[in-house]
Amino acid sequence: MRIYVAKDYHDMSRKxxxxxxAQVIMKPNCVLGLATGSTPEGIYAQLIDWYNKGDIDFSSVKSVNLDEYKGLPRESDQSYYYYMNEHFFKGINIRPENTHIPNGMEPDSEKECARYNRVIESVGGIDLQILGIGANGHIGFNEPGEAFEKETHCVALTESTIEANSRFFENRDDVPRYAYSMGIKSIMQAKKILLVASGAGKADAMYAALCGPITPAVPASILQLHNDVTVVADGAALSKIQ
Ligand code: F6R
Structure with a gap:
């Protein structure tokens, strides 16, 4: 595991x-595993900037997103479909048919999870998976639990995640209670993982994930078993480790 300490959020995003x-330049037809949330916004903005300068070409890139709220239509400005278009896809030349996000409007969880597992398989696995981390140690929407969920599953979001994500919604009651999430096995099968974190609110989770025991109570702790993880985080997020 390589850990890069960034000066601040902007520096984290650029690194x-x-x-x-580098991944896209080395393998133009690579598969990127993408995350939503506040943390990667700066990464996407930077990549759009480099795309506009002619430095990166996404025309052959494929993407699979980690998760999506269940029950939110794509047009909702809180859906991850909407987020990805707003923050990334509409600013680059990735082909819409090469982007994949769980379908939050499929009410049949079993059907949607099976479909998304097939999607991940059909793109040939993930070359580089970007991950944020929840304050409770979640990755994707793999919430703390008693076992690692291996494949795409429907998750009941924990109170702490609902609370954290309520900042994006008008009312706390509007936060969906369920989400579809890629499983830990699919994440761990990514060839490379890039974990990003910023701010003191992530310090405990980062400590538990990187230095604590490997346990489904801290889903991100499984990353200790992956052989190609790069962590880019600011000093505040790493303050319990340094
Ligand atoms: C979202 C996702 C989540 C977030 C995590 C941190 O696609 O995978 O695990 O990465 O909730 O969110 P932020 O970056 O908003 O603190």
């Missing part, structure tokens, strides 16, 4: 974007 950019 992480450099790693994504």
């Amino acid at each position: 992480a974007a450099n790693i994504v950019s």
Whole structure:
């Protein structure tokens, strides 16, 4: 595991974007595993900037997103479909048919999870997976639990995640209670993982994930078993480790 300490959020975003950019340049038809949330926004903005300068070409890149709220239509400005278009896809030349996100409007969880597992398989696995981390140690929407969920599954979001994500919604009651999430096995099968974190609110989770025991109570702790993880985080997020 390589850990890069960034000066601040902007520096974290640039360092992480450099790693994504190198992946796309080295393998133009690579598969990127993408995350939503506040943390990667700066990475996507930086990549759009480099795309506009002619430095990166996404025309052969495929993407699979980690998760999506269940029950939110794509047009909802809180859906991850909407987020990805707003923050990334509409600013680059990735082909819409090469982007994949779980379908939050499929009410049949079993059907949607099976479909998404097939999607991950059909793109040939993930070359580089970008991950944020929840304050409770979740990755994707793999919430703390008693066992690692291997494949795509429907998750009941924990109170702490609902609370954390309520900042994006008008009312706390509007936060969906369920989500579809890629499983730990699919994440761990990514060839490379890029974990990004910023701010003191992530310090405990980062400590538990990187230095604590490997346990489904801290889903991100499984990353200790992956052989190609790069962490880019600011000093505040790493303050319990340094
Ligand atoms: C979202 C995702 C989540 C977030 C995590 C941190 O696709 O995978 O695990 O990465 O909730 O979110 P932020 O970056 O908003 O703190």
